[in-house]
Amino acid sequence: MRILFRSATICDPRSKHHLKTVDLLVEEGIILEIGQRLKAGDAAEISSAQLILTNGFVDTFASFRDPGLEYQEDLDSGLHAAAKGGFTAVCVQPDTLPVTQHKGGISYWLNKSKGKITRLLPAAALTIDLKGSELTEMLDLNQAGATVFSNANHPVMDAGTQMRALQYIRHFDGLMYSLPVDLNIARGGMVNEGIQSTRLGLKGIPDMAEELMVVRDIALVAYTGSRLHFAKISTSGSVKLIRDAKKAGLAISCGVAAHHLLLTDEVLTAFDTHTKVFPPLRDKADQQALIEGVKDGTIDVICSDHQPEDVETKFREFDLASFGAIGLETAFSAALMGAGKKVKLENLLLTLNQQPAALLGHDLPVIEAGQKAELVALDPTLKWTVSESEIVSKSKNSPFLGKELTGKILVTLANNQLYWNQ
Amino acid sequence: MAQALSTPHLISIKELKTEDLELIFSTADNFKDVINRPIKKVPSLRDITIANIFFENSTRTRLSFELAEKRLSADVVNFSSSGSSVSKGETLVDTVKNILAMKVDMVVMRHSSPGACQFLAANIDAKVVNAGDGAHEHPTQALLDAFSIREKYGYIVGLKVAIIGDILHSRVAMSNIFCLQKLGAEVMVCGPTTLMPRYMAELGVKVEHDVRKALAWCDVANVLRIQLERQQTKYFPSLREYTLQFGINKAMLENLDKEITIMHPGPINRGVEITSDVADSGQSIILNQVENGVAIRMAVLYLLADKIVRA
Numbered sequence: 001m002r003i004l005f006r007s008a009t010i011c012d013p014r015s016k017h018h019l020k021t022v023d024l025l026v027e028e029g030i031i032l033e034i035g036q037r038l039k040a041g042d043a044a045e046i047s048s049a050q051l052i053l054t055n056g057f058v059d060t061f062a063s064f065r066d067p068g069l070e071y072q073e074d075l076d077s078g079l080h081a082a083a084k085g086g087f088t089a090v091c092v093q094p095d096t097l098p099v100t101q102h103k104g105g106i107s108y109w110l111n112k113s114k115g116k117i118t119r120l121l122p123a124a125a126l127t128i129d130l131k132g133s134e135l136t137e138m139l140d141l142n143q144a145g146a147t148v149f150s151n152a153n154h155p156v157m158d159a160g161t162q163m164r165a166l167q168y169i170r171h172f173d174g175l176m177y178s179l180p181v182d183l184n185i186a187r188g189g190m191v192n193e194g195i196q197s198t199r200l201g202l203k204g205i206p207d208m209a210e211e212l213m214v215v216r217d218i219a220l221v222a223y224t225g226s227r228l229h230f231a232k233i234s235t236s237g238s239v240k241l242i243r244d245a246k247k248a249g250l251a252i253s254c255g256v257a258a259h260h261l262l263l264t265d266e267v268l269t270a271f272d273t274h275t276k277v278f279p280p281l282r283d284k285a286d287q288q289a290l291i292e293g294v295k296d297g298t299i300d301v302i303c304s305d306h307q308p309e310d311v312e313t314k315f316r317e318f319d320l321a322s323f324g325a326i327g328l329e330t331a332f333s334a335a336l337m338g339a340g341k342k343v344k345l346e347n348l349l350l351t352l353n354q355q356p357a358a359l360l361g362h363d364l365p366v367i368e369a370g371q372k373a374e375l376v377a378l379d380p381t382l383k384w385t386v387s388e389s390e391i392v393s394k395s396k397n398s399p400f401l402g403k404e405l406t407g408k409i410l411v412t413l414a415n416n417q418l419y420w421n422q
Numbered sequence: 423m424a425q426a427l428s429t430p431h432l433i434s435i436k437e438l439k440t441e442d443l444e445l446i447f448s449t450a451d452n453f454k455d456v457i458n459r460p461i462k463k464v465p466s467l468r469d470i471t472i473a474n475i476f477f478e479n480s481t482r483t484r485l486s487f488e489l490a491e492k493r494l495s496a497d498v499v500n501f502s503s504s505g506s507s508v509s510k511g512e513t514l515v516d517t518v519k520n521i522l523a524m525k526v527d528m529v530v531m532r533h534s535s536p537g538a539c540q541f542l543a544a545n546i547d548a549k550v551v552n553a554g555d556g557a558h559e560h561p562t563q564a565l566l567d568a569f570s571i572r573e574k575y576g577y578i579v580g581l582k583v584a585i586i587g588d589i590l591h592s593r594v595a596m597s598n599i600f601c602l603q604k605l606g607a608e609v610m611v612c613g614p615t616t617l618m619p620r621y622m623a624e625l626g627v628k629v630e631h632d633v634r635k636a637l638a639w640c641d642v643a644n645v646l647r648i649q650l651e652r653q654q655t656k657y658f659p660s661l662r663e664y665t666l667q668f669g670i671n672k673a674m675l676e677n678l679d680k681e682i683t684i685m686h687p688g689p690i691n692r693g694v695e696i697t698s699d700v701a702d703s704g705q706s707i708i709l710n711q712v713e714n715g716v717a718i719r720m721a722v723l724y725l726l727a728d729k730i731v732r733a
Contacts, residue, residue, distance in 0.1 A: 195624045199436065201536040201558030201596060206620070271537030317514055317535030319556065 002027045002043035003411075003418065005377055010034075011054035011346045012367040013354075019346065024053060026373045029416025034369050046411055046420075048379040054349045055364045056088025056374040056414050058121075058356040060255050061177075061231050062306035062328060063152060067108065068097025073308035073394050075112050075120070078328070081393040082118040084421055085304065085328040086352075086376035088414035089362045090118055094125040095152035101125035101136045103144035110145055117417040121360050123148040126165055126176060132156040135165055142172045147360050150177035150231065153278055153307075153323070157183055159216055166226040175359065177231040180213035180238065181205070181279060190319055192280045196265040202318065205280050207235035214238045218245045221252055229359060230254035232305055234279040236289030243298040253359055254298070256290050257305035258331040259399060261338025263287075267399070273314045273321035274399040277305070291339045294351055301356040302339075302348075304331040308395030326393045329386075333405035336380055340407070345380055374414040382408035427725050431543045431550040434559040435600040443604060447569055449721035450714070457493060457716055467496035470727050472528045475517060476502040476553070480532055482688055482712065483553050483563070487530050490719035494727075499526070514538060518545045527730055528723065531555075549726045557591050563687050564597035566718040568605055570711045571642055574683060579606035584636040587646030587668070587695055590617045590657070594646060594687050599627055612636035614668060616657040633668050637678060644685040645670055645696050661694055671697045675705065683707055 005024040010017040023038040024031060064078035065071075073081075082090045092109065094100035100109065106122045113120035124146035128134045131154075138149055149169060156162045156178070169176050186205040191197050193204025214230065218241060221228045230242065233254050245252045257277070265281045275281060293299040307324025314321050327334070332352065339348055353376075357364040365371040386400040412419040424441040432438075456464055472491050476484055484502070491498045503513065514533065521529060528549045531539055536558035543550040554560040572578050583602050589595045589611045602609050603626060610628040611618065612635075623629050630636045637643055648664060658664050675682065684696070684706040692698050701708060 193620060195621045198619045198621045198625060199596070201556055201593060203557075204620075271540050315515065317533070317541060318537040319535045 001416065001418065002041070003413065004038060004040045004043040004045045005051065005053055006045055006047040008051040008053035008377065010367050011052055011349050013346070013350070015367040017367060026375075026413060029373055031367065031369050031371050031373050046377055048382065048410055050379050050381045051410070052345070052378050052380060053367065054376055054378070055353040055357070055367065056376050056412065057086040057332070057352045058360060058362055058364070059087045059090040059304045059306070059328065059331070060229070060301050060356045060359065061093060061257070061303040062090050063093040063095050063308070065308055066096065071394065072310050075109065077392065077394045078306070078308070079113060079116045079118045079120065081306070081326070081328040083412045083419040084392050084409065085331055086378060086409040086412050087118055087304075087328060088374050088376070088412060089121055089357070089360070090328070091121040091123050091148055091360055093123050093150055093152040095130060095154070099125045099129050101128060101141070103140055106141060106144040106146050115415070117412060117414050117419055119362070119415070121147045121362060123150040123177065125149070126151045127156060127161060130154040132158055133161055135161070135168060138168055138174065139171055142174055148175050148177060151179065153179060155179050155181045155183055155213060159220065162217065163220050163224060166220055166224040166228065170224070170226050173227070175227050175229055177229050178213070178217050179231050180210050180217060180233065182209045182212045185209040185212070190276060190280070191268055192265040192282045194265060194283050196268055200268060200271070202268070207237055207282065207286065210235050210279060211237040211241060214241045218250065218252065221245070221250050227251040232257045232260070232279060232303060233299070234260055234282050234286060234290070236286045239289045239293040239298055243293070243296070246298065253300040255301040255303045256294065256299050258302050258327055258334035258338070259305070259325060260290055261287065261294070261302070262334040263399060271318045272399065273316070273318055274325050274397050274401065276318060276321055276323055277307070277325050278323035287338070291342050294339050294348070295343045300351065301359060302331065302335045302351045303356070304328045308393055309397045310395050314397045325397055325399050326391070326395055329391060329393065330398060330400050330405060332378065332409055333407040334400070336407035337405060340380070376409060376413070377411040378407065378409050380407045382406070384408050426728060430729055431539070432561050432722050432726060433539045433543060433550060433552045435561045435564050435597045435604070436559070438604070440604045443565070443568070443601065446565055446718065446721050446725065447572060449725060450569055450717040453493075453720040453724070454714065454717040456720075463493050463495060465495045466724055467491070467494040467727050469732060470527045470730065471497040471499070471525070472530060472723070473521060473524075473526045474498065474500045475529060475531045477513070477531070477533045478554070480553070482715070483532065486712070486715040487553060487719050490716050490723060493716065494720055494723060496723070514541070518542060521546050521548060528726060549730065551722060551726065554593055557593055557596070559597045560593040561597050562715070562719055562722060563594050564601035565722070566711055566715040567598055567644060567685060567687070568601050569718050570685065570707055570714050571683070573710065573714065574707055578602070581607045581642060582610065582640045583607050583642045583644060584610040584612055584630070584640035585644045585646065586612045586633060586636055586670070588617045588648055589613045589622065590619055591649050592646050598644060599625055610636055610639060614658050614664070633670065634674060637670070637674060637682065640682055642683045642685060643670070644687070646687065647689060648691055648695050665694050669695055669697065670700055672699045672703070675700060681705055685711060688712070
């Protein structure tokens with residue numbers, strides 16, 4: 001398989017071709033040549049009005065429903081959606097049925113995803129059945145290939161458990177996720193607490209519910225000296241707290257879901273259950289603070305927060321509908337449209353590829369001749385419309401259904417395989 | 423004046439224009455005459471079928487709608503289910519499909535989920551009237567409340583209306599606020615701090631926690647029912663304490679330097695949020711509200727039926 005990218009601007013600060021516009025030829029999964037006016041020969045040629053070639057995207061937070069609810073998403077369809085969205089690696093969350101908390105579950109994931117274009121990076125459960133009380137066999141799981149320990153969308157309410165997890169994970173310098181939401185305050189809440197929730201009669205989740213837990217976890221990291229990643233933050237207060245904690249030298253990182261950069265709770269007026277996500281969409285000031293956090297490096301990664309839900313759980317009353325939206329196929333566009341005006345494209349791309357790769361220990365090859373090709377080709381000026389029939393995820397719960405987005409993934413290339421998004 | 427409503431359904435007061443409110447009131451004026459005649463019935467909706475679908479308990483709202491429908495000569499079917507919370511979701515989706523199949527022209531629905539009526543309206547052809555959806559809105563209650571105030575004073579602009587009680591769980595409070603603001607009244611909400619949404623003041627209302635001060639400020643006090651059934655958490659220590667601190671009694675009214683009007687959307691917890699001698703006093707227009715409820719609902723149904731394309 002030979003592919004020629006014609007007049008592509010390279011975005012990879014580690015490469016000598018960074019920000020240069022070149023032709024790039026890939027053969028059998030290896031970058032064969034980078035130069036000007038390369039001869040195409042029998043290679044498939046890829047070009048676009050403004051072609052950008054960068055390292056494959058790495059997602060830190062996606063849930064597939066395999067094993068368990070495969071009709072919502074299985075490994076094949078989830079990884080397919082990831083490839084379409086430009087992701088060459090995805091950290092899959094353990095909120096499966098049963099919960100992925102034994103080495104058998106990790107092996108199942110790794111075996112079933114072998115040979116795919118997108119690599120699966122397993123996140124094992126932090127606590128048994130995600131209940132937040134007893135730790136899983138973390139050493140055993142780590143040896144079986146678990147990269148990350150996460151309680152997925154279930155915050156660990158017990159500070160003692162969280163502390164012991166942080167201590168225990170130091171055995172292998174592991175990475176632990178936290179989803180900071182105080183459930184005693186948030187319970188029953190569906191949306192951001194604010195003027196919108198008041199007008200719509202929907203029970204709100206105050207931003208303080210998140211910030212309380214950020215404060216708690218920062219204190220726990222300071223005490224234990226461990227590494228902690230806040231999987232998805234949503235409030236301006238969290239950005240500020242984490243910015244200060246990083247300045248103080250704590251090993252803290254954080255992510256934001258791409259949809260939080262583009263959408264606010266103003267969209268809730270339609271009671272569209274696809275906009276019911278966890279943590280909830282916040283207000284304009286929070287959105288701006290999150291974008292600022294991406295810009296100044298407080299926020300390390302932008303994730304898809306891919307949560308497949310089918311019509312049975314979404315086509316119903318707002319308060320009875322499940323939380324979550326799919327995000328793998330739209331993450332880049334949402335991030336670009338949300339933060340693209342304030343954050344330079346080459347920096348925005350780092351939050352989608354090199355920074356999450358570094359966090360998860362995923363090796364992203366440099367864009368140089370002779371290196372493995374793990375690339376995504378995109379055009380930030382192309383517009384496309386999200387339609388149900390073109391979503392490759394088994395679930396169609398996108399808040400962007402029918403909407404026109406800017407910024408399109410054209411080709412994803414990894415593991416000597418190609419996804420061409422025509 | 424406008425001749426038709428600007429919306430295809432009646433889901434929230436928020437979406438109505440002031441002209442819509444005036445049109446509903448003037449139409450209700452006519453229907454109030456009708457229901458006080460010896461023959462209390464008109465044939466306006468004789469070709470219309472209306473389903474009253476109540477997923478939450480209701481006595482007076484359902485009765486009031488049914489009466490309004492019958493006074494307009496509509497065919498009426500009733501469905502009520504206080505069923506288990508587990509099956510609620512499935513029931514609504516199935517209800518949608520059933521209504522589609524039964525060729526009902528209008529649906530009056532009460533449901534515990536905010537936005538449920540919007541969900542229904544987006545998925546069926548019939549006209550939808552919201553009879554209360556969770557803590558979102560209860561538009562006909564707000565309309566009949568404003569209509570009753572207008573009837574008593576002859577105007578609404580500039581009047582001070584205090585809404586007193588559980589504001590957090592109250593669709594009546596929300597619809598009343600939006601309605602009264604559109605009509606030019608000043609609105610205050612008053613209740614215990616734990617039953618007051620945090621962002622209330624941003625709706626442009628005064629927020630008060632001392633019921634005596636609220637009574638001293640207002641011309642009209644709309645006292646809400648304490649909805650014990652809607653509280654998953656204990657928001658105040660006991661009913662006794664609520665009555666002592668927030669209940670309204672005759673002595674409190676006699677201490678005021680003016681005579682205020684007392685309203686209540688019903689059903690009253692006598693001796694809890696309001697004592698019997700207040701509820702039954704000359705200052706109370708609680709029973710006028712009930713009578714006006716029928717006229718307002720006739721007006722709403724009549725105006726929405728106008729939007730149905732008839733063969």
